[in-house]
Amino acid sequence: MQKTEAIYALAALGQETRLDVFRLLVQAGPQGLPAGEVAARLGVVQNTASAHLKVLSQSGMIRAEREGRIIRYTADMTGFRDLLAFLLEDCCNGNPDLCRPAIEAATCHC
Secondary structure, three states, X not given: OOHHHHHHHHHHHOOHHHHHHHHHHHHHHHHOEEHHHHHHXXXXXXXXXXXXXXXXHHHOOEEEEEEXXXXXXXXXXXXXXXXXXXXXXXXXXXXXXXXXXXXXXXXXXX
């Protein structure tokens, strides 16, 4: 990931509703959620949710897939992994033990 891509991803996640959308889609897993359900679960107007979904999609944090008239959104875990890798790229000046708590906190313990 390049610096400009990381800045765009961080900006997309740096807004309260978009962060809520991303976290909701992470919880939904690989099956994702239709746009209408995202709006309903978060209690936001559908066109507002659509605008937030568009920003997140353009930032590489989520993916959209059309299913007939419905657009289903999923968290793009590859994009998120790339963002985390960018942020930790030069972690701890070559001393990985200092970064281990951050890496373990980001690891799924499912």
